[in-house]
Amino acid sequence: MTGRGVPDDEMLYFPWRTRPQVRGLDALLSGNYEPEDAPAGLRPVTDILAALQAPPDASEFGGWSQALAAFRETPRRPSTSHHRPRSRRPIVVTTLLTARLAAAAAAVAAAAVGGGAAAAYTGSLPAALQKVAHEVIAAPDVRTARPTPTPASRPAGPDVTGSAAHGVCTAYRHAEMHGNAIQRAAAFRDLVTAAGGEAAVPAYCRSLPRPGAGAARGRAPGRPGWPGFMHHGRPSPADMTSPADVNLGTPGVAPSWASGWGPTTGSGQGNGGRGDNW
Amino acid sequence: MIGEHFEAVLAAAQRGSEAAFAELWHDGNPALLRYLRVTAPEAAEDIAAETWAQVVRGLARFRGNEQNWRAWLFTTARRRVADQMRHQARRPVTSLEALPELATAELPGLRGPDAATLALENLDTRAAIALVASLPRLQAEVIMLRVVAGLDNETVAQLLGRSPGAIRIAAHRGLRRLAGMLAEAGVTR
Numbered sequence: 001m002t003g004r005g006v007p008d009d010e011m012l013y014f015p016w017r018t019r020p021q022v023r024g025l026d027a028l029l030s031g032n033y034e035p036e037d038a039p040a041g042l043r044p045v046t047d048i049l050a051a052l053q054a055p056p057d058a059s060e061f062g063g064w065s066q067a068l069a070a071f072r073e074t075p076r077r078p079s080t081s082h083h084r085p086r087s088r089r090p091i092v093v094t095t096l097l098t099a100r101l102a103a104a105a106a107a108v109a110a111a112a113v114g115g116g117a118a119a120a121y122t123g124s125l126p127a128a129l130q131k132v133a134h135e136v137i138a139a140p141d142v143r144t145a146r147p148t149p150t151p152a153s154r155p156a157g158p159d160v161t162g163s164a165a166h167g168v169c170t171a172y173r174h175a176e177m178h179g180n181a182i183q184r185a186a187a188f189r190d191l192v193t194a195a196g197g198e199a200a201v202p203a204y205c206r207s208l209p210r211p212g213a214g215a216a217r218g219r220a221p222g223r224p225g226w227p228g229f230m231h232h233g234r235p236s237p238a239d240m241t242s243p244a245d246v247n248l249g250t251p252g253v254a255p256s257w258a259s260g261w262g263p264t265t266g267s268g269q270g271n272g273g274r275g276d277n278w
Numbered sequence: 279m280i281g282e283h284f285e286a287v288l289a290a291a292q293r294g295s296e297a298a299f300a301e302l303w304h305d306g307n308p309a310l311l312r313y314l315r316v317t318a319p320e321a322a323e324d325i326a327a328e329t330w331a332q333v334v335r336g337l338a339r340f341r342g343n344e345q346n347w348r349a350w351l352f353t354t355a356r357r358r359v360a361d362q363m364r365h366q367a368r369r370p371v372t373s374l375e376a377l378p379e380l381a382t383a384e385l386p387g388l389r390g391p392d393a394a395t396l397a398l399e400n401l402d403t404r405a406a407i408a409l410v411a412s413l414p415r416l417q418a419e420v421i422m423l424r425v426v427a428g429l430d431n432e433t434v435a436q437l438l439g440r441s442p443g444a445i446r447i448a449a450h451r452g453l454r455r456l457a458g459m460l461a462e463a464g465v466t467r
Contacts (some may be wrong), residue, residue: 026431070334074334076294199448
């Protein structure tokens with residue numbers, strides 16, 4: 001990125017005027033710098049920027065269960081596919097569970113009013129609830145309502161080292177893109193087992209060696225930081241359609257994302273290659 | 279960042295794959311929390327949760343590449359911060375820029391040289407965040423969006439409703455101010 005695109009009147013107020021300096025600042029901010037490339041006077045802050053990009057610790061993953069709950073509760077629009085979308089299931093299950101719990105609660109209330117019957121009913125209630133829970137948890141779709149094992153309960157799964165583990169992640173991604181429901185379920189189950197829980201899957205897959213993929217990820221060489229979110233390449237041209245409720249919301253700014261990330265060519269690697277069978 | 283698999287991961291998450299959503303979340307949440315610890319330090323975790331809840335609701339309709347995804351995530355977070363501040367202030371505000379520098383005000387003892395001293399002793403992520411939080415709000419936000427969110431200058435300019443030149447100036451001033459804090463505390467390099 002350079003000063004290109006900045007109107008001349010803004011350039012008048014630039015505290016630094018030359019392109020090398022602009023490039024140095026951009027490199028510093030985007031993490032693609034060598035210490036000697038940092039603009040003079042800013043070299044001491046490279047430690048601060050590196051610390052901002054340090055690998056995450058456990059405290060930064062504390063909200064996962066809440067996020068997952070939100071994900072499970074969110075209704076999904078009907079798929080364009082003629083297949084019944086898998087994602088309907090959690091809603092149905094939740095509704096069923098809610099209905100049964102409501103029925104149970106109503107029964108308890110009725111029993112309380114009914115006096116003598118109360119003890120008998122309340123005595124059986126925990127078992128009834130447990131049964132409902134069991135039915136929900138044992139639902140055949142492995143992706144729904146399954147308790148997420150904690151990393152502490154990591155099972156001794158398949159060979160989780162080296163190329164075998166990498167293969168599990170690859171198989172999972174392949175099944176995600178091309179497989180049928182059974183293949184997806186099997187790949188997912190193996191992966192969760194290998195990772196020690198659903199929550200651990202992304203970190204697990206990311207931690208694996210990826211033969212030959214390093215250069216393509218656009219990572220800055222030699223950076224101490226976390227090989228994640230912060231190390232980004234240039235945005236590739238792609239179509240961008242904003243969800244209706246997403247606007248910048250700032251007066252004077254074009255509310256459409258398209259002004260900056262408008263439709264361009266070059267997104268041909270997209271949907272065309274994906275089997276749309278789910 | 280997720281990189282070459284982003285498109286597949288996003289598509290799977292949009293179809294309801296929890297594992298794919300987990301990948302998006304684990305990739306994005308640490309950066310989101312760090313950003314929020316600068317812009318809304320008292321409520322970072324809550325706002326992160328609200329942000330994800332809102333993102334999940336719009337996920338099926340999202341179209342874009344990974345840079346667009348990050349821009350959306352942080353735009354959503356920024357709007358939640360604005361809502362939070364409005365709620366706290368119990369009075370209408372017109373923009374984030376009109377608000378006082380809460381990040382500084384809510385981190386007593388972490389301004390200027392004190393923050394630099396802390397950072398000197400233990401330059402971990404939390405200390406670095408505290409240092410950035412002591413900057414004027416625009417400078418702090420620009421630095422976090424560029425360095426932690428991984429957004430480019432033009433994207434940050436759109437997100438903040440400023441010109442690209444203004445964003446560069448803010449970034450430069452913020453970095454110089456950080457360098458000044460370190461120099462004041464006796465850090466040389």
